[in-house]
Amino acid sequence: MTLRPSATVFGGALLKPVQHSSSQRVELGELNSSPSEGQQNFHRLIVDIILMIKVCRRFRAGLKGLSGFHLIEKDCRGKIEDDIKSSNIVFDRHEFSVSKDHFPFRAIQITKKPPTWRTESEIKHLRNCLQLLESFRQYSPTLQYLLAKVIRFERFGRRRVIIKKGHQATAFYFIYFGTVAITDDEDGSSAFVEAAPTTLHKGASFGEIALLQKTKRIATVVCMEETELLVVDKKNFFAFKLDKELQHEFKTRYDFLRNLDLFQTLPDSSIDKIANFCKIEKYHFGQVITTDLAETYSMIFITKGICEVLRLVNLSTCPSYKKWITKQLRFPKRRVPVKERKRRDAEIASVDRFKSTLWSSYSGHKLRDLKTHYLQQKNSSCESYEKQICLSAKNCKSVVINVQKHDKSPSTVQENGSLLPEPLQPDEQERVQNIISGVFRQKSAYSTAYGDMPDSVAAAVYIRLDQLNKGDYIINLEDNRVIVLVSQGAEIIQLKKEKIELWADDVTTVKLSKLKVKYPSDDELCQVFLRQNAWEMFKKDLLKLVMQPKLMKMVHPPHPCPTAEVYDSWCLNQQGILDLSSLCCRMPCLPDKHKHVPAQLSRTKESLPVIQPKLVHGISVVRPNLDGAF
Numbered sequence: 001m002t003l004r005p006s007a008t009v010f011g012g013a014l015l016k017p018v019q020h021s022s023s024q025r026v027e028l029g030e031l032n033s034s035p036s037e038g039q040q041n042f043h044r045l046i047v048d049i050i051l052m053i054k055v056c057r058r059f060r061a062g063l064k065g066l067s068g069f070h071l072i073e074k075d076c077r078g079k080i081e082d083d084i085k086s087s088n089i090v091f092d093r094h095e096f097s098v099s100k101d102h103f104p105f106r107a108i109q110i111t112k113k114p115p116t117w118r119t120e121s122e123i124k125h126l127r128n129c130l131q132l133l134e135s136f137r138q139y140s141p142t143l144q145y146l147l148a149k150v151i152r153f154e155r156f157g158r159r160r161v162i163i164k165k166g167h168q169a170t171a172f173y174f175i176y177f178g179t180v181a182i183t184d185d186e187d188g189s190s191a192f193v194e195a196a197p198t199t200l201h202k203g204a205s206f207g208e209i210a211l212l213q214k215t216k217r218i219a220t221v222v223c224m225e226e227t228e229l230l231v232v233d234k235k236n237f238f239a240f241k242l243d244k245e246l247q248h249e250f251k252t253r254y255d256f257l258r259n260l261d262l263f264q265t266l267p268d269s270s271i272d273k274i275a276n277f278c279k280i281e282k283y284h285f286g287q288v289i290t291t292d293l294a295e296t297y298s299m300i301f302i303t304k305g306i307c308e309v310l311r312l313v314n315l316s317t318c319p320s321y322k323k324w325i326t327k328q329l330r331f332p333k334r335r336v337p338v339k340e341r342k343r344r345d346a347e348i349a350s351v352d353r354f355k356s357t358l359w360s361s362y363s364g365h366k367l368r369d370l371k372t373h374y375l376q377q378k379n380s381s382c383e384s385y386e387k388q389i390c391l392s393a394k395n396c397k398s399v400v401i402n403v404q405k406h407d408k409s410p411s412t413v414q415e416n417g418s419l420l421p422e423p424l425q426p427d428e429q430e431r432v433q434n435i436i437s438g439v440f441r442q443k444s445a446y447s448t449a450y451g452d453m454p455d456s457v458a459a460a461v462y463i464r465l466d467q468l469n470k471g472d473y474i475i476n477l478e479d480n481r482v483i484v485l486v487s488q489g490a491e492i493i494q495l496k497k498e499k500i501e502l503w504a505d506d507v508t509t510v511k512l513s514k515l516k517v518k519y520p521s522d523d524e525l526c527q528v529f530l531r532q533n534a535w536e537m538f539k540k541d542l543l544k545l546v547m548q549p550k551l552m553k554m555v556h557p558p559h560p561c562p563t564a565e566v567y568d569s570w571c572l573n574q575q576g577i578l579d580l581s582s583l584c585c586r587m588p589c590l591p592d593k594h595k596h597v598p599a600q601l602s603r604t605k606e607s608l609p610v611i612q613p614k615l616v617h618g619i620s621v622v623r624p625n626l627d628g629a630f
């Protein structure tokens, strides 16, 4: 890209009118003999500025790709006032702010300076950056300030051991970026082979136990990926009384575990040990704590707030769903108003007219070729289409057999011995016509243990199995189905089962073994869903019955024209309701109107049909009209 020479006026007099007052803009006008020339100059200047901004932006974007290069960017997050802790503010803007993942370059530069060289504004800047960390944020503003004065920055690569079990403690750490794992071995290698290692992420802190209890390190801490840490040395840890804050945190954990019925018989020393090997973790509202409870190998305790236990039920595998769907298909046809029926009939008639015109414009010979061509194409592209190919092949065979049978008809055999195109069967005609007119839709079905079902009714739904409140805990699921745990603004403690078993006495061990959680089967859940669904749909219908006449008068003309939607066989509307209501009307099948979320079901644990069910909130079917019911 070449820059026009006038771009060099940057920093000169011409730039002033753009940036400053109207009097200066007049000066610009005075510089030019005619106003139109002035306007032209002004326009050119603006274009140049825009161009330069674009060039700069490109450069910045390009430079960001170079590893190790950091652009110094202005900290726009504002200053945190000292009295923030003392006020009763409950809204924390940092929970909603988006920031770059890595520790900012300017902050790194500050941490490289010795504490005495750091200026007031630099310490405040550093403190602002550290406010992003959950564990740092909970300290008093004074302690935050003191930490920002002395904190060091360190970056480590994957597999690097930060703390070795059994070593002397020299520092305490905050994680700014990356993930670390806690292991029992010395080199931390087990973290890379374990199915679910204990991990700590951005915002967490570690390395306090050995400092607080003046013992050796109780575990190894290893980097699972590139990790950025902020380090507080031992002498500052005690000088700034950080130990007092962490002791308080430990006591909260200890008290919670001490008050649990489960650990009633355990001595204080065992509770103390268990409390060393866990942390209180905070999860936002709606945040997934674990996508598969069975695979965490941990016991989860709710210390604050609520958690929901969810199960993604694939309705397509449930016998109750199959039975229900079959019943829906047999439901009597919905009564269509005469006016609408006439309109639809007219539309269908015109489509038929179009098809027959199309049909008659092709000779039988051409149609046979066309059919073979399309069928071959379908055969190669789609496996599930094979059935239909077989069917048509059978049909062709029967045609040949028929020809042989009806040898009397000389027109079926050509002179060279080859068969003349036989008149197609009506259903074949229909199919070929459909292919030609582009309306052909492959009606694929999947087979379950309970019979064949059309793909379009394959649906999955999240069902709430349980709600866990403060003091509840979850361990030992009775089945190995995928169960999800979602926070509703909860704080939890995750404890490895082996750590509990290590310090548990006989009574606790018996209690633990008896703690088996059994949730209803998928089919039972499906039945609950169908019952709830019927109730939800009834409520909707009722609301519609009451509200629609009023709303219609307000926003719609008295007789709205039916749209193409009436032809949607089954579609997922914007509220996630799978609409099967037109199944009984036998309308032509069109694809889904709205995009749907495919349910991500794990195939390792459950044997499911090879289909991707849609994630739905509800299912709408033909329901009795509520008109006149009230």
Ligand SMILES: Nc1ncnc2c1ncn2[C@@H]1O[C@@H]2COP(=O)(O)O[C@H]2[C@H]1O
Residues within 6 Å of the ligand: 163, 169, 182, 198, 200, 205, 206, 207, 208, 209, 210, 211, 216, 217, 218, 219, 220, 221, 276, 277, 278, 279
């Ligand atoms: N189960 C755990 N969950 C989170 N952090 C842990 C766990 N076990 C040990 N740690 C941390 O790992 C650190 C290892 O060094 P320390 O013993 O000083 O302090 C330890 C704790 O901070």
